[in-house]
Structure formats: structure tokens, C-alpha cells
Amino acid sequence: MNCDPPTLDRAGKGINLISFGTSIKLLFSGYLTTVGAGYLMALIQILFTHGMADGKFGLSLDDIVYSYYGDRSGSVLESKLNGSMKYNAPDQERFKIIQWVRDGAEEATYDRDIKPIVETRCLMCHNASAGSLPDFGRFDNLKKLAASNEGATFQSLIRISHIHLFGISFIFMFVGIIFSFSTGVPCKYKYPAVVMPYLFLLIDIASWWLTKLNPHFALLVILAGAGLGVAFVFMWTVSMYQMWILGGVLKRKDRRNAVMRD
Numbered sequence: 331m332n333c334d335p336p337t338l339d340r341a342g343k344g345i346n347l348i349s350f351g352t353s354i355k356l357l358f359s360g361y362l363t364t365v366g367a368g369y370l371m372a373l374i375q376i377l378f379t380h381g382m383a384d385g386k387f388g389l390s391l392d393d394i395v396y397s398y399y400g401d402r403s404g405s406v407l408e409s410k411l412n413g414s415m416k417y418n419a420p421d422q423e424r425f426k427i428i429q430w431v432r433d434g435a436e437e438a439t440y441d442r443d444i445k446p447i448v449e450t451r452c453l454m455c456h457n458a459s460a461g462s463l464p465d466f467g468r469f470d471n472l473k474k475l476a477a478s479n480e481g482a483t484f485q486s487l488i489r490i491s492h493i494h495l496f497g498i499s500f501i502f503m504f505v506g507i508i509f510s511f512s513t514g515v516p517c518k519y520k521y522p523a524v525v526m527p528y529l530f531l532l533i534d535i536a537s538w539w540l541t542k543l544n545p546h547f548a549l550l551v552i553l554a555g556a557g558l559g560v561a562f563v564f565m566w567t568v569s570m571y572q573m574w575i576l577g578g579v580l581k582r583k584d585r586r587n588a589v590m591r592d
């Protein structure tokens with residue numbers, strides 16, 4: 331099958347984004363818009379959790395290494411207090427907790443000096459009803475995080491891997507179906523755009539595990555993530571452009587056919 335070259339007369343009537351009826355276009359656009367907003371939120375989320383892992387705003391290789399391989403000279407508690415939890419307690423109290431961690435995280439000093447800080451600054455989020463967050467009402471949970479930071483745990487990698495594999499492949503199934511209805515896009519762009527997200531997704535998730543073993547793979551995490559983003563933006567833009575700019579809005583009602591315009 332040949333879908334080259336992109337000439338205007340090929341971009342005519344048929345089962346394609348340009349000729350679809352308004353209801354289908356609205357349906358597709360609604361999905362693309364929400365999923366685009368979701369993608370944006372995911373990026374912000376990455377910026378605030380991984381992006382703050384090294385204590386500095388913005389995503390860097392160090393962030394990825396800290397998140398997956400860990401910072402084996404320190405603890406999760408300490409790196410979080412210098413990272414994404416930095417603004418939940420004033421410096422003076424943060425330093426007190428960090429000093430306590432470095433002194434060996436003893437329970438006696440905890441009860442005396444640290445517990446009141448944790449109760450006022452941390453428990454509002456880190457409590458028993460918080461779901462996935464560790465409950466700091468129990469000393470054990472805090473003690474565990476005060477040990478050497480080995481990065482992402484096996485359990486957490488399993489959990490985020492399966493959620494991402496199922497969730498993201500679903501998103502790209504629908505984005506890919508919509509984009510497949512584009513017309514006149516040269517095959518050499520169209521085929522890779524449809525397949526690349528799955529490839530990059532597998533590479534991305536494999537590279538989390540590889541980075542857990544060896545920090546050098548952190549670069550692969552960023553490259554695969556970026557590849558996923560490029561494929562998404564490309565399919566999203568082409569689809570919207572063909573539906574609403576090339577296809578335009580029909581000036582009269584198209585009621586002859588549910589799917590295609592007259």
C-alpha cells in the first residue's frame with residue numbers, strides 16, 4: 331500500500347479526518363484535548379517529583395539517577411527533605427530531622443526532638459488514611475526511610491511499570507487510531523509515528539530497571555521519554571490540523587450520513 335505522496339487531490343473525500351462529519355470530529359477532538367491536558371499534568375508531576383529529586387528545580391540526569399538508582403551515600407528521608415519535601419518545613423526543622431537521620435535515627439531522640447516536628451509538619455499528609463504515602467504516625471515507617479537510599483524499590487518499579495504499560499498503551503491506541511485517519515502524510519512519517527510510542531514506552535520502562543542497576547542508563551530514560559513526547563505532539567497536531575483547518579467547519583448541517591459529510 332502506498333500512501334505517498336501528499337498531494338491535495340489525494341486529501342479528498344474518503345474515510346479520513348478531513349471528510350469526517352462534525353460529530354466524529356468533535357468526539358476525536360474532545361478526546362485529544364483531554365488526553366493533551368493529561369499529558370501536560372503528567373509533565374508537571376514529573377517536574378515536581380523527579381525534577382526535585384536533587385533539590386534543584388528542573389529535570390536533570392541527577393534527578394533520574396537519584397529516583398531510580400538512589401543516592402547511596404544518603405537516605406530517602408534526607409534527599410526528600412532536600413528535594414520535593416523541602417517546602418513542607420522551615421529550614422531549621424528540616425536540618426534537625428536531617429541531623430537526627432545522620433546520627434543514626436534513634437527512637438529515643440525521635441520521641442524527644444523529632445516527633446513534635448513530624449506531627450505538625452508532616453502528618454497532615456503522611457497519615458494512615460493517605461493511601462499510597464507512608465504513614466509517619468508509625469515510627470517504623472520513618473525509620474525505614476532513614477536507611478541508605480537505594481532508589482526505587484522492586485515493588486514500586488513493578489507497580490509503576492504495569493500501570494504505565496497498560497495506561498500509556500491505551501492512550502496511544504486511541505491517539506494512533508485517530509491519527510491513522512489522517513490523509514496525505516507520507517508513509518515514512520506515518521508508520522513510525524504510530525509504532526514509535528510503543529517502542530519508546532518499552533525502552534523507557536526497561537531503562538527505569540536498567541538505571542536501578544546502573545546509573546549510566548539514566549540518559550536512556552530521558553531520551554525515550556522525549557521520543558514518546560515527540561510522537562504524541564506530532565500525531566496530536568496533525569490530527570487537529572486536518573480536522574479543523576484542512577477540513578474546516580461545514581457551513582450547513584450534514585445529516586445525510588452519520589459518519590461522513592455530504
Ligand code: HEC
Pocket residue numbers: 378379406407410411414415418419448451452453454455456463464475
Ligand atoms: C502537603 C502534603 C505533604 C506534606 C505536608 C509532607 N509530605 Fe512528604 N510526601 C507528599 C507526597 C504527595 C509525596 C509523594 C510524592 C513525592 O515523593 O514527592 C511525599 C513523599 C515523601 C517521602 C518519600 C516517601 C517514599 O516512600 O518514597 C518522604 C520521605 C516524605 N514525603 C517526607 C516528608 C516529611 C519528613 C514531611 C514533613 C516535614 C513531609 N513529607 C510532609 C506529601 C506531603
